[in-house]
Amino acid sequence: MTYRANPDDGIAWVTGASSGIGRGVALELARRGYVVAASARRAEELQTLASEAVGHPGRIEPTPVDVTDREAMAKAVAEIESRGPIALAFLNAGGSFDDAAGDFGGAGFRKTFELNVFGVVNGLNPLMNAMKTRGKGQIAINGSLAGYGGLPGAGAYAPSKAAIINLAAGAKFSGDRIGVTIQIVNPGFVRTPLTAANTHPMPGIIDCDDACRRICDGFERAGFEIAFPRRLAWSLRAMNHLPYRLYFALMSRGAPKRAN
Numbered sequence: 001m002t003y004r005a006n007p008d009d010g011i012a013w014v015t016g017a018s019s020g021i022g023r024g025v026a027l028e029l030a031r032r033g034y035v036v037a038a039s040a041r042r043a044e045e046l047q048t049l050a051s052e053a054v055g056h057p058g059r060i061e062p063t064p065v066d067v068t069d070r071e072a073m074a075k076a077v078a079e080i081e082s083r084g085p086i087a088l089a090f091l092n093a094g095g096s097f098d099d100a101a102g103d104f105g106g107a108g109f110r111k112t113f114e115l116n117v118f119g120v121v122n123g124l125n126p127l128m129n130a131m132k133t134r135g136k137g138q139i140a141i142n143g144s145l146a147g148y149g150g151l152p153g154a155g156a157y158a159p160s161k162a163a164i165i166n167l168a169a170g171a172k173f174s175g176d177r178i179g180v181t182i183q184i185v186n187p188g189f190v191r192t193p194l195t196a197a198n199t200h201p202m203p204g205i206i207d208c209d210d211a212c213r214r215i216c217d218g219f220e221r222a223g224f225e226i227a228f229p230r231r232l233a234w235s236l237r238a239m240n241h242l243p244y245r246l247y248f249a250l251m252s253r254g255a256p257k258r259a260n
């Protein structure tokens with residue numbers, strides 16, 4: 001049977017909780033009764049978040065950490081576990097960094113992979129080790145619909161999300177053997193500080209609170225993928241099954257420049 005976390009089983013850990021989706025999910029989990037360890041680099045934002053959750057059935061405990069620091073992430077997991085077992089983890093911290101024109105694969109590209117890929121791996125490893133000893137746990141990783149297939153103008157972001165979708169699917173095999181549920185969250189466009197600067201069209205964009213409720217509902221269902229909005233997810237999925245000739249023709253015509 002697939003394990004589904006609940007507040008009686010332990011703490012929920014959310015990375016990237018100082019803004020956008022991570023912040024909203026941390027609040028929603030506190031609303032659903034979890035004690036939430038909320039992580040990001042900006043400690044003061046996490047304190048504000050904790051005070052916002054006062055009055056909810058659960059609570060938020062600020063746990064600042066830089067996800068790109070492998071040692072600090074292992075320590076963060078050990079420190080949270082000293083307060084109680086981590087029943088649910090949402091490895092959400094992520095972002096996108098550009099390089100100057102003519103410098104493809106430069107510092108921005110590396111920083112994007114460091115955050116979106118290694119930032120997840122740095123959490124996944126200590127979590128799997130801790131959950132393995134209990135034979136149960138749930139880990140959700142934030143990917144993106146942008147990871148489904150090559151997109152025009154996506155730089156490092158889409159390939160980093162493709163890597164993480166593949167990584168989550170691979171981790172599911174290991175998780176299944178030790179009682180740990182692995183999930184991938186693939187949102188389309190969500191209104192957050194990350195998308196606020198976008199100037200290109202963002203079809204199907206949804207509010208952050210709506211996205212966070214869908215994500216938390218997905219945690220309760222425990223199916224492998226939590227993807228939304230459905231129409232965008234299904235059309236991108238269908239397009240990725242087309243012969244490349246058709247895929248490129250369709251993408252370069254009507255598709256968004258990026259699906260974030």
Ligand SMILES: NC(=O)c1ccc[n+]([C@@H]2O[C@H](COP(=O)([O-])OP(=O)(O)OC[C@H]3O[C@@H](n4cnc5c(N)ncnc54)[C@H](OP(=O)(O)O)[C@@H]3O)[C@@H](O)[C@H]2O)c1
Nearest residue numbers: 016018019020021040041042066067094144189190192194
């Ligand atoms: N918004 C969308 O349309 C959309 C769509 C699909 C997927 N996503 C994914 O959703 C996730 C959250 O995005 P968002 O839109 O909510 O963006 P956001 O508002 O910019 O939030 C990003 C979060 O990541 C944290 N973060 C960044 N670097 C970090 C580091 N080195 N260590 C720890 N935390 C770090 C930030 O906190 P600090 O700066 O305080 O560290 C912040 O809390 C990302 O993985 C993104 O790719 C977003």
